[in-house]
Amino acid sequence: MSAAAKKMTYPRDRLLPFEDLKVAAEWLKCAAHPHRLRIIEILLQGEFTVDAIASLSKLSQPATSGHLRLMEAKGLLVSERSGRTVYYSVAEPKLKDILECVCSSIKHKK
Amino acid sequence: MSAAAKKMTYPRDRLLPFEDLKVAAEWLKCAAHPHRLRIIEILLQGEFTVDAIASLSKLSQPATSGHLRLMEAKGLLVSERSGRTVYYSVAEPKLKDILECVCSSIKHKK
DNA sequence: ATTGATATATCATTATTTATATATGTTTTA
DNA sequence: TAAAACATATATAAATAATGATATATCAAT
Numbered sequence: 001m002s003a004a005a006k007k008m009t010y011p012r013d014r015l016l017p018f019e020d021l022k023v024a025a026e027w028l029k030c031a032a033h034p035h036r037l038r039i040i041e042i043l044l045q046g047e048f049t050v051d052a053i054a055s056l057s058k059l060s061q062p063a064t065s066g067h068l069r070l071m072e073a074k075g076l077l078v079s080e081r082s083g084r085t086v087y088y089s090v091a092e093p094k095l096k097d098i099l100e101c102v103c104s105s106i107k108h109k110k
Numbered sequence: 111m112s113a114a115a116k117k118m119t120y121p122r123d124r125l126l127p128f129e130d131l132k133v134a135a136e137w138l139k140c141a142a143h144p145h146r147l148r149i150i151e152i153l154l155q156g157e158f159t160v161d162a163i164a165s166l167s168k169l170s171q172p173a174t175s176g177h178l179r180l181m182e183a184k185g186l187l188v189s190e191r192s193g194r195t196v197y198y199s200v201a202e203p204k205l206k207d208i209l210e211c212v213c214s215s216i217k218h219k220k
Numbered sequence: 221a222t223t224g225a226t227a228t229a230t231c232a233t234t235a236t237t238t239a240t241a242t243a244t245g246t247t248t249t250a
Numbered sequence: 251t252a253a254a255a256c257a258t259a260t261a262t263a264a265a266t267a268a269t270g271a272t273a274t275a276t277c278a279a280t
Contacts, residue, residue, distance in 0.1 A: 015151055015166075016213065021144040024212045032138035033267090034131040041125055050228055056125075063268070065229055075219075084227045084276040094211050101204050101211075102134045103126060109185075143239090160256060173240070175257055194248040194255050 030074040031095065035059055036067050043077065044096050047089040140184040141205065145169055146177050153187065154206050157199040 031040065038057045042048060048056070054064035068088050071077040078091040090096075141150065148167045152158060158166070164174035178198050181187040188201040200206075 015148065018144065018148070020213060020216050021147045021151075023216050024209070025142050025144040025147055027212055027215070028138055028142035028208075032135050032142045034128065034135040037131045037135055037138075038125065038128070041131075051226090060269075061228070062230080062270080065227095066267090069229080081228095086228065092215060094215055097211055098138075098208060099134070101207055102137055103130060105137070105202060105204055106130050106133050145239095161254090170241075171256075172242080172258080175255095176239095179257080191256095196256065 027074055027076070030071055030076060031098065033067070035063070036071060037099065039064070039067055039071070040076070040090065040095050040099060043088060043090045044099070047080075047087045049085045049087055051085075053088065137184055137186070140181055140186055141208065143177070145173070146181060147209065149174070149177055149181070150186070150200065150205050150209060153198060153200045154209070157190075157197045159195045159197055161195075163198065 031037065035057060039053055042053060042056050050061065050065055050068060053059075053068065054061045057064060059067070068077060068079070072079055072088070072091075076090070076092050076095060077088050079086050079088045081087075141147065145167060149163055152163055152166050160175055160178060161171065163169075163178065164171045167174060169177070178187060178189070182189055182198070182201075186200070186202050186205060187198050189196050189198045191197075
């Protein structure tokens with residue numbers, strides 16, 4: 001550690017409004033769940049129905065529906081109904097970057 | 111939605127091992143807290159002592175210490191003791207990208 | 221129109237985890 | 251030994267998750 005660093009007692013840059021951090025934390029927390037990450041991973045490859053997602057993620061239908069709706073409510077996903085089937089897809093392209101970012105850290109540590 | 115998308119019933123790419131998703135989720139969840147995001151934001155600007163971080167983040171000393179140790183345990187931060195003071199700093203440079211990524215989404219929605 | 225089957229959503233319960241606050245303990249230095 | 255700097259413990263409260271049962275809505279066939 002440098003002497004200069006030790007002397008630093010305040011940050012140079014202005015800090016973000018706490019309200020922004022709360023929104024960011026909610027958004028991240030919504031993604032920070034293994035089953036939801038799996039769903040995101042699946043949806044980064046295209047649109048799928050609830051049943052297809054349930055099957056691919058090996059979750060029950062109610063659990064899948066719950067996770068999907070939570071992520072839609074937070075703006076991570078969007079859905080489109082066509083008759084009795086609902087197609088979900090990724091609303092926030094940054095999810096791809098974040099997933100890659102986090103997973104590359106994991107690989108690196110193995 | 112294209113007809114091709116509707117027909118897709120399985121993902122093209124192999125999915126990640128679930129264990130990896132669990133680690134990724136834990137890692138993300140650790141960051142997904144407004145107070146911890148504030149601490150990360152501060153530490154992205156340099157090294158600080160526990161007291162300095164508590165003061166800057168407007169948290170109590172025990173709360174600050176708790177968050178710091180949690181993030182260190184998950185590998186987000188590292189600490190270095192010098193006498194009776196402990197300096198914390200960011201261990202994972204990707205935190206900067208993730209914070210920027212998430213916050214730019216927020217700004218965009220305002 | 222009524223029936224049955226399918227796709228999705230909601231609800232209620234229980235269990236688990238997480239956050240916050242206050243008090244106390246430990247280590248180091250003067 | 252007294253203070254300063256951190257860490258830990260404990261209790262309470264709050265949020266989150268998992269599960270199974272049930273409800274709603276749509277479609278297809280008669």
